[in-house]
Amino acid sequence: MKVLLINGSPRKSGNCARLLTEAQKVFETEGIEVVRYDIGAKDIRGCMACGGCAKKGSCVVGDDVPMLAEVLASADGMIVASPVYYASPNGSVVSLLDRLFMSANCDLRMKVGASFAVARRAGTVASFDVLNKYYTINQMPIASGRYWNNGFGRAPGEVEGDEEGIQNARFVARNMLFLMRSIALGKEKYGLPEAEAVTRTNFIR
Numbered sequence: 001m002k003v004l005l006i007n008g009s010p011r012k013s014g015n016c017a018r019l020l021t022e023a024q025k026v027f028e029t030e031g032i033e034v035v036r037y038d039i040g041a042k043d044i045r046g047c048m049a050c051g052g053c054a055k056k057g058s059c060v061v062g063d064d065v066p067m068l069a070e071v072l073a074s075a076d077g078m079i080v081a082s083p084v085y086y087a088s089p090n091g092s093v094v095s096l097l098d099r100l101f102m103s104a105n106c107d108l109r110m111k112v113g114a115s116f117a118v119a120r121r122a123g124t125v126a127s128f129d130v131l132n133k134y135y136t137i138n139q140m141p142i143a144s145g146r147y148w149n150n151g152f153g154r155a156p157g158e159v160e161g162d163e164e165g166i167q168n169a170r171f172v173a174r175n176m177l178f179l180m181r182s183i184a185l186g187k188e189k190y191g192l193p194e195a196e197a198v199t200r201t202n203f204i205r
């Protein structure tokens with residue numbers, strides 16, 4: 001089994017990284033392969049709505065998104081951790097996720113998603129909501145925590161003082177592991193949910 005962990009912060013050793021590390025420890029103890037990706041200071045541009053991915057089968061922008069789409073294709077789940085910037089996930093992570101999910105040329109059904117939002121003070125709930133929608137509109141069940149999937153801190157490492165947030169990262173990882181394993185068994189026994197040709201209804205006629 002494999003999980004993709006995305007640190008959306010430009011700070012490789014910041015507070016988002018700390019929560020992901022706590023989850024990573026759980027996965028590695030259980031023998032789960034972890035692919036960890038840091039956005040860091042990488043130049044991840046937004047989606048150009050060019051439609052190139054529909055023709056090519058992967059994002060046409062030459063950065064890390066096509067590579068991440070390949071990792072996601074073979075992963076059983078993913079966690080995204082984002083810092084809160086002005087009450088939203090930061091711009092880089094939104095750009096990355098927009099393009100990753102628009103261009104992912106794989107079956108996302110029943111891959112398990114989870115997310116963490118980290119802030120100094122406020123905006124975590126709104127950010128958490130944004131992050132989870134990438135999963136809920138793609139037939140991806142969400143692994144929940146025991147309480148809010150937040151971490152609080154400003155300077156790198158300050159989240160260490162948020163013991164509840166760090167503990168919750170372990171709960172999320174364990175719940176995610178349980179779901180991934182259960183889904184693997186369920187796939188063997190029942191197969192994936194039936195897929196239909198997708199109907200797209202625009203609101204302007």
Ligand SMILES: Cc1cc2nc3c(=O)[nH]c(=O)nc-3n(C[C@H](O)[C@H](O)[C@H](O)COP(=O)(O)O)c2cc1C
Nearest residue numbers: 009014015016083084085086087119120121122154
């Ligand atoms: C541009 C910018 C905007 C921010 N906006 C908020 C905010 O709206 N609410 C908040 O509580 N913290 C805000 N912060 C603080 C970060 O969320 C906080 O430092 C967090 O720990 C960063 O996570 P990291 O260490 O993983 O980068 C902001 C920080 C930056 C750089």
